[in-house]
Amino acid sequence: MTRTWFITGANRGLGRAFTVAALGAGDRVVATARDPRTMDDLTDERLTVLPLDVRDREGVFATVAAAFEKSGAIDVIVNNAGYGLVGALEELSEAQIRDQMDTNFYGALWVSQAATPYLRAQGSGHIVQISTVGAVGSLPLFSMYNASKWALEGFSASLADELRPFGIAVTMAQMGGFDTDWAKSSMKFAEALPAYQGLREGILGMPDYPDPLAPPPAVEADENAEWAEAAPEVGAAGLLELVNDPNPPLRKIIGPGAQQMVAMALDQRRLDYGKDPEFTWPA
Numbered sequence: 001m002t003r004t005w006f007i008t009g010a011n012r013g014l015g016r017a018f019t020v021a022a023l024g025a026g027d028r029v030v031a032t033a034r035d036p037r038t039m040d041d042l043t044d045e046r047l048t049v050l051p052l053d054v055r056d057r058e059g060v061f062a063t064v065a066a067a068f069e070k071s072g073a074i075d076v077i078v079n080n081a082g083y084g085l086v087g088a089l090e091e092l093s094e095a096q097i098r099d100q101m102d103t104n105f106y107g108a109l110w111v112s113q114a115a116t117p118y119l120r121a122q123g124s125g126h127i128v129q130i131s132t133v134g135a136v137g138s139l140p141l142f143s144m145y146n147a148s149k150w151a152l153e154g155f156s157a158s159l160a161d162e163l164r165p166f167g168i169a170v171t172m173a174q175m176g177g178f179d180t181d182w183a184k185s186s187m188k189f190a191e192a193l194p195a196y197q198g199l200r201e202g203i204l205g206m207p208d209y210p211d212p213l214a215p216p217p218a219v220e221a222d223e224n225a226e227w228a229e230a231a232p233e234v235g236a237a238g239l240l241e242l243v244n245d246p247n248p249p250l251r252k253i254i255g256p257g258a259q260q261m262v263a264m265a266l267d268q269r270r271l272d273y274g275k276d277p278e279f280t281w282p283a
């Protein structure tokens with residue numbers, strides 16, 4: 001059966017790989033991108049490209065309406081658009097913090113809200129939130145990225161329970177490391193305070209944040225790393241497997257080594273609670 005997908009941030013990285021994989025599976029895709037011209041190289045009669053900046057709530061509602069009008073029904077909604085903001089909390093500006101939440105959290109929220117009445121009316125559908133293993137654990141200098149994805153997961157878990165009776169599934173796809181522009185040209189940085197130099201060296205391997213006007217630093221892939229970054233196509237294969245599942249899970253870890261990262265984060269949480277003598281696990 002041919003499905004129809006709606007994907008945000010479809011022009012680069014994982015979003016593009018998802019789009020190509022869905023088309024490759026014989027499905028139809030409504031791909032959205034801030035600049036649709038960046039998708040001109042993808043020509044397929046089953047592909048519709050619409051302009052969308054997910055921070056624009058009115059734009060999201062109009063684009064989702066246009067997508068349902070054109071397609072009749074949409075089977076898979078992929079909230080993929082997002083980026084990483086790096087900086088110690090006190091180094092981040094209000095504008096940077098708001099933009100991180102507007103994109104990673106509110107963007108996915110507006111799309112979910114706009115699509116829900118249509119999915120409810122059709123009595124089917126699968127909303128996939130592109131989350132991260134960083135929504136289970138956390139990393140210093142990534143507080144607002146962590147917060148945006150934890151917030152995404154918070155409303156999505158609740159939404160899953162609200163929509164299950166209508167035959168609609170919600171999954172948080174917790175992605176591991178993928179070789180996209182996420183850790184390169186897309187990443188945004190705070191203004192460095194000297195106090196966090198040691199932390200930057202430990203976490204990022206550099207004393208300062210990169211100059212936003214300089215070309216992105218060449219990052220050498222460490223193929224021996226336990227969880228070396230995988231090609232985006234690997235992530236797309238994982239997503240296809242997920243949407244092919246007739247009973248999709250609420251949480252799906254996708255990416256090599258990502259399971260270990262989630263296990264470590266959960267174990268850390270367990271150890272924390274274990275310090276409380278009143279805290280016991282149910283038998």
Ligand SMILES: NC(=O)c1ccc[n+]([C@@H]2O[C@H](COP(=O)([O-])OP(=O)(O)OC[C@H]3O[C@@H](n4cnc5c(N)ncnc54)[C@H](OP(=O)(O)O)[C@@H]3O)[C@@H](O)[C@H]2O)c1
Binds near residue numbers: 009034
């Ligand atoms: N790569 C990883 O290791 C990794 C791991 C965990 C989770 N993720 C998540 O995966 C998703 C995709 O990231 P990626 O790795 O593919 O990074 P990427 O290569 O930098 O692609 C990011 C995409 O998001 C789009 N985007 C950013 N802000 C947007 C906005 N306001 N409106 C619409 N589109 C916007 C970008 O569009 P423009 O071209 O217009 O900027 C681009 O298409 C993100 O949510 C990210 O947090 C990635």
